Amino acid sequence: MRLFLLTSLTMVAFAANSVLNRLALADGAMQAGTFGVLRLVSGAIVLGLLVLWQRRRFAFGGLSRWAAVGALLAYIFGFSLAYAALDPGFGALILFSVVQITMFAGAVLTREAVPVIRWIGALLALGGLVWLLWPIAGTTFSWPHIAAMAFAGAGWGVYSLLGRGASDPLQATAMNFVLAALAGLLWIGLTRDVGALPAGPVLLALVSGGVTSGLGYALWYHILPPLGATRAAVAQLTVPVIALAGGWAFLGEEITLRFALASALVMGGVLLSLRQR
Template sequence: MKLLLLTALTMAAFAANSVLNRAAVGEAGMDALAFGVIRLASGAAALAVIVAWQRRGFAMGGVGRFVAVAGLLAYIFGFSVAYRGLDAGLGALLLFGVVQVTMFGGAVMAREAVPLARWVGAAVALAGLVWLLWPRGAVKMPVGGAVAMCIAGLGWGVYSLQGRLESDATQATAMNFMLAAPVAAVVWFLWGAEGAVTGVGLALAVVSGVITSGLGYALWYAILPTLGAARAGVAQLSVPVIAMAGGMVFLGEPVTGRFVGAAVLVIAGVLISMLGAQVWAGRVGFTKSSSGS
């Protein structure tokens, strides 16, 4: 139950990032790429202070650190570029679809046990997400935006898979942010850095960077070794649902019957994936879960 609650808290942090991003870019006129760079920089600064205060040290971490930083940058820039021309709902489907494939692929390659309940839960949750996010009317999918979003999904999947190998979640997240932030700033500068940076947008980017990204990603790295790749992938399908609920509460977006029905499906799928194997094992008399993660 503790793992389920920590996972829910992490997904809420991820969803809050989406709400903050929408509020900054859509409501406050902030440039999406500028938001991502400031988010990384503020998160890096906050995490560096925490690591220094706790005297954890700043370890580079070898090739794994390069993999994580590359994945984080691919996610930040792919996400920002994709939403310049891609429908938000379709973009989220592409993002989380690729994340699913990457995470389940990582689980299979690592020979992680993936019980039938986990596959069923993933299918149910993904069906709910398709119902919720599939655009109405004609579907337009710009090739460039679709490719950028797929890169973002692959980057986040790789970043998450690397987290299973980290022994110190806070230190690892701090180093990832500290190394990614200057690279992101340079890329942004070379890109032109012409996008608007508003006062409200800047404040929201800092909140996103310090709290829901910096601390949220550290918590994600902390639970990933126990959660396992497959369950971690399915759990993330709840993020768009939580983000839309947050938009309804904080941004005044309307509640629809489609949202309620799809949300029930997604949450049911996540719970089947998270708890199904343990419940089944208990019914058939096993004392130890066969989930393998």
């Protein structure tokens, strides 16, 4: 039960990130790159202070640390860039489809046991997600932004796979954010391409980075070892459903019969996949 509750809390944090990102980049109020850098910096500050408060040391690690940092950068900037022009629902479909492929491939390559029932549940949940998020007729497709979202999905899948080996989730997440934030600031310094910094989007970026990303990702690294790659992958299919429900609750978006039926299919597939036996 504890693992289920922690997983649910993490998925809510991920969904909140999606909503905050959409709000901050709406109508071009802020550049995607600037939002990503602010998100990394605020997450690095919050997590770094927690590490210092607990009197732990900063351990930058070896090759796996830099691989995680690269994957985190790919996700943060690919995600923000794609959502600057991509339909939110279709973007989420691309993101989590690629995450599924990446993490299931990682599980197969590392010979993680994947029961048949989990494959069936994953396919049901993914089918429900396709039904829920497939764009309506007349939607225009921007292939560069689709590629950016696919790149973000692969980055997040790799970042999650690497998290299974984190012995200290908080410290590992803090180091990932500190190094990624330094890379983001270096990019800003070299390009000098900051753009407008309106107070509202800046606040949303800080909340996204310090709370729903920083603390949410630390919790994610904490639950990844007991979840395993494939159960963690399938659990994330609930994020678009939660995000759409949040849009209905906080943004006044409409809830349809299609949403209700497709969400039931997604949740049913996820619950089937998360069964221990």
